[in-house]
Amino acid sequence: MSTGKLNYHLEQLKGLIEKNSNQHYVLTPFGKKAVEHLDLIEQKISPEDEKYVKIATLSQKTSLQPIVKAFLTISIVLSAVLITVWSYLAYIIISEGGPVIVYILLPVLIAVGFGLLGTLVYALVRAPSWVKRFEQKFFGENSHKGLNFFPALLGLIKY
Numbered sequence: 001m002s003t004g005k006l007n008y009h010l011e012q013l014k015g016l017i018e019k020n021s022n023q024h025y026v027l028t029p030f031g032k033k034a035v036e037h038l039d040l041i042e043q044k045i046s047p048e049d050e051k052y053v054k055i056a057t058l059s060q061k062t063s064l065q066p067i068v069k070a071f072l073t074i075s076i077v078l079s080a081v082l083i084t085v086w087s088y089l090a091y092i093i094i095s096e097g098g099p100v101i102v103y104i105l106l107p108v109l110i111a112v113g114f115g116l117l118g119t120l121v122y123a124l125v126r127a128p129s130w131v132k133r134f135e136q137k138f139f140g141e142n143s144h145k146g147l148n149f150f151p152a153l154l155g156l157i158k159y
Contacts, residue, residue: 010025013031015028015030015031016028016030016031016034017031064131064134064135065127065128065131065132068127068131069124069127072120072123072124072127073124075120076117076120076121076124079113079116079117079120080117082113083110083113083114083117086106086109086110086113087110089106090106090107090110093106
């Protein structure tokens, strides 16, 4: 775990932990009570509570949505750059002259670029719903172990 992540989580536990005279982290009296309450909750979980425990667990798991959104955003930027370059080339070819094939090819490339750009923007807007369906289909409603494994496998999230 990186120092930044550790410091973030230690900050989140303020009031539950503190440093003692030896500079070690220990539970505060309130932190000890919180642990006792968590132990009681864990002991009293009924079979019908398991459903809610799974929902709460799922909400804490890593999702593919940030990765997909970042990929789509980068793709949109690159598509816009390509369209700009192709448009500039078309301007140069029109003003300076060029082979006939270029007069045909560049408008086709620009049209394909705008089509791709529109598709990527649409996918970015719709990403949360289709990524959620993808996660449910491939990782299942009750099996969410793959959600932490897949991003780590891609090397995009460090654990």
